[in-house]
Amino acid sequence: MTAKLPHLRVRTRRIDDPGELLRFTDPLSPTVMLRRGDGVVGRGCVWRASFSGPSRIADARAVWRELVAAAEITDDAQVPGSGLVAFGAFTFSAASGAASVLSVPEFVVGRRGGVAFVTQICLLDEVGRADLDVHLPEVAAVGADASIELGEGVMTRERHRTAVDESLARIAAGEFEKVVIARDAVGQLPARTDRRHLVRRLAAIYPETWTYAVDGLVGASPEMLVRVLGREVAARVLAGTLPRGATDAADAAARAALAASPKNQVEHRYAVESALRSLGALDSHDDLQSGLTASPEPFLLALPNVWHLASDIRGTLPSGASILDLVEALHPTAAVGGTPRGIAIAAIDELEPFDRRRYAGPAGWVSSAGDGEWVIALRGAEIDADGAVTAFAGGGIVASSDADDEWAETGPKLAPIADALRG
Incomplete structure (x- = not known):
């Protein structure tokens, strides 16, 4: 990233509740980053x-700091997600040929804790010293839907x-x-499918997850990698999965088995x-580690398709750190x-x-105030501009794993995006 960074003018104002946020993207x-209908959506691209x-x-963290430092920001809402916001998606592997991106929309519309707001962002050179006439973006007409099967x-x-058998052999060898x-x-x-239909279905069926859409990456993640609101840090760890049962008795048995x-x-x-080590290692003064707590025992998280073992981690943001420091420290979990x-x-x-x-x-997303919410991009797919869809699902291999069981586990994990694509 060597191009000269722009100077941005940012204006946020409170608005009456605009209803469904998704229609503004x-x-x-x-x-999109939404949960239970609240969160933030973006429209257009300034940078x-x-x-x-x-x-x-x-x-990305270094560039974001420079961009924030050069921006002129007026924020009349002062809630998480208001002010200058960038959305991002990073590759899993450092060796990936895909792009990791950070982008600033022209508009951000959000709702948090009963407060609704709109942010408008432009290049300072384009407006001179005049104030922006901050307004909601136009709602685009509903476009075509589609139903496809994943193969x-x-x-x-x-x-x-x-691959599983080779993994088991390496585990046995102590690798x-x-x-x-x-x-x-x-x-x-x-190619011209209105992808808001897909996002809307994911949000409706999986309201307890975080519905995300960034740069063609779309899904409904049950796992918050890290969230910072103020200086409060929260993360959710999911590992251990079994499909939900078809009857009440079968579901209770699956829960007990997990x-x-x-x-x-x-x-x-x-x-x-791993998460505790990564977060604790960030702060040389043990400020974060001293306030870091995890669920004493994993709890069982019920989603429409699976049971998960889950643990919540909470702590305090170390002085001088940002949410992107935490993202870097934690990834990959x-x-x-x-x-x-x-x-x-x-x-x-x-x-x-x-x-x-x-x-x-x-x-x-990350804001100029230092807030942000970053999920692990699970239960989703990469959707290219031409409509090509690639979905992924995985499972953890440990010494007691079985190849057939591991393949079977990926089915329910693919189900959210497969069902949403099926319509």
């Missing part, structure tokens, strides 16, 4: 930058079995303790310990990568026959 490239390689998150990708069932192996599924949307599963408990413990981190990631690059792109990477 772009039909072909929606920008965009792409990053790559091992320093992609650090480079098998390059990671066939046999290739998946081979690593856990690695996450994913598979892909592919499809093709008509709670009692040694394999899933071990997988979950690796993920929580053991829940989507493995343990030890570096060795597991190298094994994933070797064992998976595709580029994960932004799947299982951080996706979210």
Whole structure:
């Protein structure tokens, strides 16, 4: 990122509740971070930058700081998501050929804690010293919907079995303790499909997740990588999964089986310990570590399609740190990568026959005030400009894993995006 950074003029004002936020975003490239109908959506683009390689998150953080420092910001709302906001999505792997992006919309419309607001952003040189006439963006007409089926990708069932068996052999040899192996599924949307239909279905069926759409990456993630509101830090760790039962009795049995599963408990413990180490290592004065707490035992999180073992982590943002510092420290978590981190990631690059792109990477938003919400990009897909769809789902491999069980686990994880695409 070497281009000269622009000077931005940013104006936020409170508005009456505008109703559904999703309708204010772009039909072909929606920008969204919503949960239970609240959050932020973006429209248009004033500035965009792409990053790559091992320093992609650090480079984005440095550019964002410069952009904020040069901006002229008036924020009459003063709630999380108001003021200058950028949306971002980073690749899972430093070796990925996909772009990690950070972009600033022309408009941001949001709602938080009963306060609704609109932000308008422009290049300072375009408006001189005159004030912006801040207004809501026009609502685009509802476009065409589509129904498609996802088909098998390059990671066939046999290739998946081979990758899992190789992972188990390496675990037995002491190379690593856990690695996450994913598979892909592919499809093709008509290029002019209004992708807000897809986002709307995900939000309706999975209201307890964070519905995200950034730069063509779309999904409904149950896992908050990290959130900062004020100086309060929160993260949610999910590791350990079983499908929901078809009847009440079968569902109760699945819940009990997950709670009692040694394999899933071990997988979950690796993920929580990894997150605690990553967050604690950020602060040399132990400020964050001293206030860091995790759920004493994992709790069972019910989603419409699966049960998850979950733990919530809370703490305080270290002095001088930003949410992008936390994103960099936490990614990739053991829940989507493995343990030890570096060795597991190298094994994933070797064992998976595709580029994960932004799947299982951080996706979210950051504000000039330092707030932000970044999810792990799960239960979703990359949708290219021409409508090509690539969805991913994975599972954690530990010593007691079984290849057939691991393949079966990916089905319910693909279901949210597959069902939404099916309409």
